Amino acid sequence: MPRQLFQIALLVPDYDEAIEYYTETLSFRLLEDTDMGKGKRWVVLSPGQEASCRILLAKAKNEEQKKAIGNQCGGRVFLFLHTDNFQRDYDHYVSKGVKIVDQPRDEEYGRVVVFVDRYGNKWDLIEPLG
Numbered sequence: 001m002p003r004q005l006f007q008i009a010l011l012v013p014d015y016d017e018a019i020e021y022y023t024e025t026l027s028f029r030l031l032e033d034t035d036m037g038k039g040k041r042w043v044v045l046s047p048g049q050e051a052s053c054r055i056l057l058a059k060a061k062n063e064e065q066k067k068a069i070g071n072q073c074g075g076r077v078f079l080f081l082h083t084d085n086f087q088r089d090y091d092h093y094v095s096k097g098v099k100i101v102d103q104p105r106d107e108e109y110g111r112v113v114v115f116v117d118r119y120g121n122k123w124d125l126i127e128p129l130g
Contacts, residue, residue, distance in 0.1 A: 003079075004052060004053075006037050006052070006054070007043050007044070007053065007054045007056050008053065008054075008056065008079070009055075009056045009057075009058045010055050010056065010057055010058060010072070010079075010121070011058050011060045011065055011068055011069045011072060011119075012058065012059060012060065012069060012119060013045055013060060013066065013069060013119075014059065015033075015041050015057055015059055015061070016083050017118075018043075018057050018118075018119075019033070019043060019045070019056055019057070021117070021118045022045050022055070022057075022112045023045070023118075024096075025093075025096045025097075025098060025118070026093070026096075026098070026117070027046075027047075027048075027089075027092065028045040028046060028047050028055070029045065029046050029048070030043075030044075030045055031044040031045060031054065032070075032106070033062060039059070040059070041057075041059070042056070043057040044054065044056055044057075045057065047081055067118070068121050069118060070117075070119035070121050071121075072121065073107040073121075074124070075122070076122065077114060077122040077123065077124050078121050078122055078123065079121060079122075079123045079124075080099025080123070080126060080128050081123055081124065081125050081126065082125045082127070082128055083125060083126065083127050084127065085127065086104070086110075086111040086113075086115075086125065086126075086127035089125060090104060090113060090125065092116060093115060093125070095123075098115050098116070098117070099115060099116040099117060100113060100114070100115050101113075101114035101122065102114055108129075109126070109128060109129060110126050110127050110128040111126070111127045112124055112125065112126045112127075113125050
């Protein structure tokens with residue numbers, strides 16, 4: 001198997017709240033939710049059936065981690081979500097009250113808009129060209 005980025009840890013304040021947000025609002029799939037004991041869980045989400053990179057929800061356990069929730073990338077766009085139907089996903093996010101940072105725009109690589117998730121992380125929603 002070739003090397004690839006497989007999973008990204010995302011700090012959240014609460015597992016259940018984050019699961020609900022990412023599955024109900026952003027339409028991610030819950031792939032795994034395993035109790036690891038002592039309040040720790042292994043919670044894995046995927047944006048779709050064939051996604052090669054997944055999100056591991058990591059509950060912040062101390063003040064330093066809590067301060068980093070929503071700002072893991074210093075205020076820049078942190079995550080990039082490809083879609084095969086920009087308008088469908090954009091309309092869904094707007095209907096769910098997702099904060100849209102700017103207007104959708106066409107770039108040389110595709111249609112894109114920046115949105116902010118419940119915790120303050122910035123994402124690019126992109127429908128690539130071709």
